[in-house]
Amino acid sequence: MARVVVDVMPKPEILDPQGKAVHGALPRLGFTGVTDVRQGKRFELELDGDLTDERLAEVRKMAETLLSNPVIEDFEVHVEGSSGASGRHRA
């Protein structure tokens, strides 16, 4: 068993209206000093068996095929419990 996390974020150059809405709401609630907010998605994938390089490559394939749209989003794949990301992907 292994847990692999895929973080999907809008590309920096793509307008993120949801992040903007959150950014606008924070000062109204008294939270100050936040200069920007970007909103993305986090996917937690539970995999059976050992986590091999092939399985990890397959997760990256899932991320670029379905979990993200490379036209507007970047993704990062992390293995839960390991340190650091196993790769950042920009199309």
Place this chain on the structure above:
Amino acid sequence: MPDELAVKVGVVTFPGSLDDADAARAVRLAGGEAVALWHGDHDLRGVDAVVLPGGFSYGDYLRCGAIARFAPVMTEVVEAANRGMPVLGICNGFQVLCESHLLPGALIRNDHRKFGCLDQRLRIESNRTSWTSSYDEGAEVTIVLKNGEGAFVADAGTLDRLEGEGRVVARYLGNPNGSQRDIAGVANERGNVVGLMPHPEHAVEDLCGPGADGLGFFTSVLGAVVG
């Protein structure tokens, strides 16, 4: 009685499609035969053209159109589109075509973050597509627009290519949602696949909606198939 000679235009119903009945009605008003297609069937039932209608396929989960793209019927739609069959994606259908990579770019949330519902002025920028040949180039029309995620985006190189190749099909007169370069609709290189954010199927008769300016999309395709 179905007319044996009528052009058959398939309208796909996904779970969450809303405008499939209106699209079928628009096909009939234009003089074609509307054929209901089901998302779960690997079968285009012998149609000559396909409409992917508006709505919220699969609840817009993940991203608009992202799950519908992998519906069984889409295998056949993509193959047929690549062979030259006319395919029109309206609103959610446009999102499905972008997710399918049949059209470039993507549709993201409106810049003002609100759902917009209005009678929208548009300029038909290209009548060299299967779905706009009935219009004069530069014609200004009024067609219903209703969406929350209708802002067309693509990188600058893609936008330049679309403009240079005459593949911007329609442009907003007064940008309602933050679409780059006021783009309301685009076509593939061949001009048989068109994606449009506004809803021509809601503008096909004077009784309801802003008029019949949208009917041209459906009469165009009947001509494209016969021609």
